[in-house]
Amino acid sequence: MIPSPRELRAQPAPERQWRLCPKTAPSAWEQGKRRPASMWGVGIGLLLLALFAVAACGRPQFALRGWSGLTREDDLLYVGLGEGRLLAVSVQDFSQAWGFPPQGQKALGVVYSAPLVTRDSVYLAVSNGPKTGRLYAIQKDGGAQDWLFPPSGFPHPVGTLVGRPVAAGDLLLIGSSDGILYALDLKSGELRWEFATKDKIWSTPTVVDDVAYFGSLDHGVYAVNVADGKRRWRFQADGAITGTPLVTGGRVYIGSLARTFYALDAASGKEVWQRPLDGWGWADPITDGQALYVATLGGTLYALDPATGKERWSTFLRAPTLLPPVFLSGFLAVATEERLVHILSLERGVERRRCPLDAQVRAPMVAQGDLVYLVDTKQNVRELNTRSCTTRTLAQPNGK
Amino acid sequence: MVNGLMLLYIGLFHNLGISILVFTALVRLATLPLTIRQTRQMRGMSQLQPRLQELQKKYAGDRPRISQETFRLYKEQGINPIGCLGPMVIQMPIWIGLYWALVKLLPSTPESLAGLSGVLYSSLSVVHESLPVHSRFLGLDLALADRTPILPLLVGGSMWLQQKMTTYPTTDPRQRQTNTLMLWMFPLMFAFLTFQFPTGLALYWVASNVIGVAIQYKITGWGGLRAQRPAAEAAPAPTPALAPQPVEEQDGETERGGDRQDRRRGRRVGQKTARRRTRGGRGRGH
Numbered sequence: 001m002i003p004s005p006r007e008l009r010a011q012p013a014p015e016r017q018w019r020l021c022p023k024t025a026p027s028a029w030e031q032g033k034r035r036p037a038s039m040w041g042v043g044i045g046l047l048l049l050a051l052f053a054v055a056a057c058g059r060p061q062f063a064l065r066g067w068s069g070l071t072r073e074d075d076l077l078y079v080g081l082g083e084g085r086l087l088a089v090s091v092q093d094f095s096q097a098w099g100f101p102p103q104g105q106k107a108l109g110v111v112y113s114a115p116l117v118t119r120d121s122v123y124l125a126v127s128n129g130p131k132t133g134r135l136y137a138i139q140k141d142g143g144a145q146d147w148l149f150p151p152s153g154f155p156h157p158v159g160t161l162v163g164r165p166v167a168a169g170d171l172l173l174i175g176s177s178d179g180i181l182y183a184l185d186l187k188s189g190e191l192r193w194e195f196a197t198k199d200k201i202w203s204t205p206t207v208v209d210d211v212a213y214f215g216s217l218d219h220g221v222y223a224v225n226v227a228d229g230k231r232r233w234r235f236q237a238d239g240a241i242t243g244t245p246l247v248t249g250g251r252v253y254i255g256s257l258a259r260t261f262y263a264l265d266a267a268s269g270k271e272v273w274q275r276p277l278d279g280w281g282w283a284d285p286i287t288d289g290q291a292l293y294v295a296t297l298g299g300t301l302y303a304l305d306p307a308t309g310k311e312r313w314s315t316f317l318r319a320p321t322l323l324p325p326v327f328l329s330g331f332l333a334v335a336t337e338e339r340l341v342h343i344l345s346l347e348r349g350v351e352r353r354r355c356p357l358d359a360q361v362r363a364p365m366v367a368q369g370d371l372v373y374l375v376d377t378k379q380n381v382r383e384l385n386t387r388s389c390t391t392r393t394l395a396q397p398n399g400k
Numbered sequence: 401m402v403n404g405l406m407l408l409y410i411g412l413f414h415n416l417g418i419s420i421l422v423f424t425a426l427v428r429l430a431t432l433p434l435t436i437r438q439t440r441q442m443r444g445m446s447q448l449q450p451r452l453q454e455l456q457k458k459y460a461g462d463r464p465r466i467s468q469e470t471f472r473l474y475k476e477q478g479i480n481p482i483g484c485l486g487p488m489v490i491q492m493p494i495w496i497g498l499y500w501a502l503v504k505l506l507p508s509t510p511e512s513l514a515g516l517s518g519v520l521y522s523s524l525s526v527v528h529e530s531l532p533v534h535s536r537f538l539g540l541d542l543a544l545a546d547r548t549p550i551l552p553l554l555v556g557g558s559m560w561l562q563q564k565m566t567t568y569p570t571t572d573p574r575q576r577q578t579n580t581l582m583l584w585m586f587p588l589m590f591a592f593l594t595f596q597f598p599t600g601l602a603l604y605w606v607a608s609n610v611i612g613v614a615i616q617y618k619i620t621g622w623g624g625l626r627a628q629r630p631a632a633e634a635a636p637a638p639t640p641a642l643a644p645q646p647v648e649e650q651d652g653e654t655e656r657g658g659d660r661q662d663r664r665r666g667r668r669v670g671q672k673t674a675r676r677r678t679r680g681g682r683g684r685g686h
Contacts, residue, residue: 005459112510239528259528297518298522
């Protein structure tokens with residue numbers, strides 16, 4: 001016979017047999033006042049937690065970080081810190097001559113390139129948002145701001161600025177992530193002309209004989225007249241171009257993200273030769289007049305014959321490199337993502353020593369004799385002695 | 401997943417939006433057997449409502465016993481009460497993978513583009529030659545979050561529709577509470593998250609929900625979208641007699657074996673009533 005509900009309630013619950021103290025009052029659950037924690041609720045809570053964790057982790061991926069850059073002139077290093085400050089630091093006594101913006105003021109944005117230094121001014125390209133950039137002209141003497149581009153009322157926002165500004169006569173050229181190469185008046189910052197491509201310009205233009213050569217992520221290598229911004233030629237590469245073209249001996253040398261290195265005729269843009277690389281040709285090629293030196297994201301440093309593109313030697317560095325090597329006295333110094341600076345011989349690329357760092361270097365270095373000046377990803381400005389592999393800190397984050 | 405998306409992108413006219421839609425269809429196709437199984441289980445749950453209602457009546461007030469009997473019933477019928485969460489849990493790693501794939505594939509910064517070089521297969525030259533990936537689709541930038549309410553509404557609305565179709569009215573108050581939670585909380589949450597995540601991920605969610613609605617419709621029709629009352633009232637299933645039938649509800653025309661005893665009881669009651677009346681009448685007749 002099936003017991004009635006009243007009879008069922010009168011029966012002792014299984015849990016009560018386990019209670020040590022029989023006088024303990026029945027739990028709220030047993031009284032039916034509260035429901036036990038539901039596995040549904042736990043599952044839902046875990047799902048929520050996972051989704052919000054993904055959301056929280058997602059934000060930094062879209063944030064600009066920057067990788068700084070520095071330029072040396074005389075005894076001063078002009079450092080564009082990735083956090084958005086410009087410092088003028090003496091290499092003699094490491095004292096800070098001035099900083100922009102002044103201490104206590106908010107940083108400008110994110111810096112990806114080295115400052116341009118002319119006779120009277122220093123120009124710093126900054127990305128002050130995920131889609132916008134600004135170019136500051138700062139007086140060399142004292143660090144006061146001269147002008148700002150784009151000015152207020154400019155018809156459209158300017159994209160992020162990754163490449164370095166370049167001086168061409170009385171003009172300043174800079175490429176932007178909105179795909180436009182801007183030509184500004186050096187003194188006033190007034191826009192003289194624009195040249196549009198189909199994708200971001202992260203390359204720094206090279207100016208030779210009043211012609212600006214640069215690359216774009218639309219796979220194009222361009223030659224543009226500096227005087228009026230008219231296109232001379234365009235070369236269609238297999239991959240996107242991020243590096244600065246090397247223009248020498250009537251040829252334009254540049255690597256692409258399609259793992260190909262090109263030599264083009266500077267006058268016509270026709271391909272002279274091309275050769276494959278083991279990885280992306282991100283960094284700028286350099287030359288000492290004898291050979292071309294190309295570092296790749298595949299971790300190899302090549303020495304190529306400029307006339308034919310044939311490989312003279314190559315050295316596998318085991319880690320990608322984002323920046324070009326620099327010339328020392330008879331050697332090459334190249335920094336990799338492994339936090340090492342490799343010192344190689346020029347003749348055969350034999351590694352002489354390896355200098356460890358405590359952070360990666362992504363901004364181009366500046367060499368002076370056996371000394372190399374660099375800014376690491378922790379925003380420390382350092383002087384590296386490539387003979388002894390010792391470093392000295394010239395400046396630290398927040399302009400200290 | 402990055403390389404897979406890149407190959408789809410290259411094969412589908414260098415259009416990332418179409419690649420994401422095709423990817424969504426492939427994922428739903430791969431999880432189709434699980435989805436069908438779960439959908440059928442949920443339909444089975446709705447058909448158990450009459451029996452669940454009987455359990456509620458039988459053990460009214462004894463919540464532990466109700467839960468115990470409910471889960472026993474589910475087990476007998478082979479139904480998993482958290483079945484509706486199954487497809488969602490399965491899709492979680494896909495969402496996360498797609499999110500990271502989109503972040504890597506649509507770099508907005510130089511460092512993230514450079515980082516992509518270590519992720520792509522070096523043997524596929526065509527992949528490297530196709531960079532950077534163009535992120536525009538139907539006026540949207542798939543790399544960035546959509547600041548307009550259109551996509552969040554689409555994501556939330558399609559998710560609500562799918563949830564509604566899979567949610568059947570129930571008499572169990574706890575189940576009802578959970579259903580309400582699932583019906584409103586997840587769509588609202590995902591609609592909010594659409595403001596944070598890349599538009600490409602939102603596109604995946606919308607497409608996945610639309611395909612889910614189509615699958616659901618094919619298997620169960622509109623399901624919970626059309627159901628107005630608990631299934632117990634709409635289509636009562638035959639149940640064994642658990643308690644004696646009250647006398648007033650007896651139908652004299654149909655005679656079943658189990659009712660004979662009840663009719664005898666009813667005659668005895670009627671006789672008692674008749675005797676009482678007779679006694680009272682005789683007494684008062686003087």
